[in-house]
Amino acid sequence: MSEYKEIAARFAREAAGHKMTIAHDDGVFRHLVFCDPKHSFYWFEIVTTPGQLVFSGDGESFVFRRVTDMFEFFRSGLGRNGSVEINPQYWSEKLTSDRDSVKEFQEDLFLKLVWEEAEHLIEQEHVKPDQVDRFRQAIKDDIVEGGLYSTSGDAYRTVTEFGFYNDASKEFDWQHQPDIVFDDAWEWFGATKDYDWWFLWACHAIVAGIARYDRVRKYGLEKLATPQGGAS
Template sequence: MTDYPEIAARFARDTAGHRLIVLHEDGLYRHLRFASRPSGYSQYWFDLITTPGQLVFSGDGESYVFRRTTDMFEFFRSGIWRDGSTHINPGYWSEKLASDRESVKDFQEDLFVKLIWEQANHLIEQEYVKPDQADRFRQAIKDDIVEGGLYATADEAYRTVEEFEFYNDPSKEFDYRHTADVRFEDAWEWFSATKDFDWWFLWACHAIVWGIARYDRVRKYGLQALATPAEAVAA
């Protein structure tokens, strides 16, 4: 489990002035808003809405629906530790999304480059690349993939890897009678590791657990009235 500290730091900055606004609360039926303006909408505002068996996160970006237990606040409280700190578990939590779980992951160029070098070193260690050709092979990886290849998208990256070929004897490279000594034929096995959670989903995970912790704190100290809009009280 990782908290993605860079996203945690961004979330803290983005929500530094946010306050809790309880728009509705009736048992497991809750509608909480977190924003820096009393009107309820501001930059990086977000809502947490629960019904039995479901939690909806919505806000300035993509919305997410999670389903797992009757009280989804109880489910996400696993991210609130005894010392009061909050932590996220995006891998496990993404499994509880109601639909399109893979949509919360994006192709990451830095992961792609890291994996390419790992695979290249593996091929050298296994001597698919002759020892005296290792430097030339590394240069080919750099020229044809890392610096010269196209990998702005996952499809481009995969195609670049599939098309890569290396000949231990460079004189055979343009001789149709010979096949390449090295190709990334098993790319399909490791290519999925080039994806990681997109920043907004991670931000939402931090928002959920932070929002629940704030809600619990307000209830613990009996401060619900301060978080309830006047019109809701009048109703």
């Protein structure tokens, strides 16, 4: 099972009624179509040519390049017991387009990291012991509840503009600089991004599609999955 269990469960639920059609199958030249005959939601296709696999469907398309037969590459996600273990980090490195585009800013990761950095500053005694409660309240008021972080740009500005004074009387004195700022935010801010759900869904779809294709070929049922013989 993938570490992204919620996406694995979502794929299983949304693709439960999908039928496979083998539109083309000639060596590494393949075209597989997966869809639910009752509706068009979450359909997807897998097309391979030498050295390339193209995933397209009810969302963004992805093109992967690595080895001559890309089915062999993605079979690494199939366990002998039938389990699925996707590897989004490694697989995203094989994308031919912008690899960073498959990651998106995650608010929950951002807030988790802010609190971790805040606790680190407390442990390092940058915050005076008698000011710890006030510091935590400032984090809550100025970032968690009062800050803007609907986008990565807003979140970065919010955290880098934060300042805390151990002596509250100096807060509005322009002659004094804050005692605590997140001046190292650039080092950890990249960890506020994680893989987009659709890319993870696509990874599961590719592995599941290959597994289904392999089962059909193993039992010699290809004709049942061709347009002439009907969907499998």
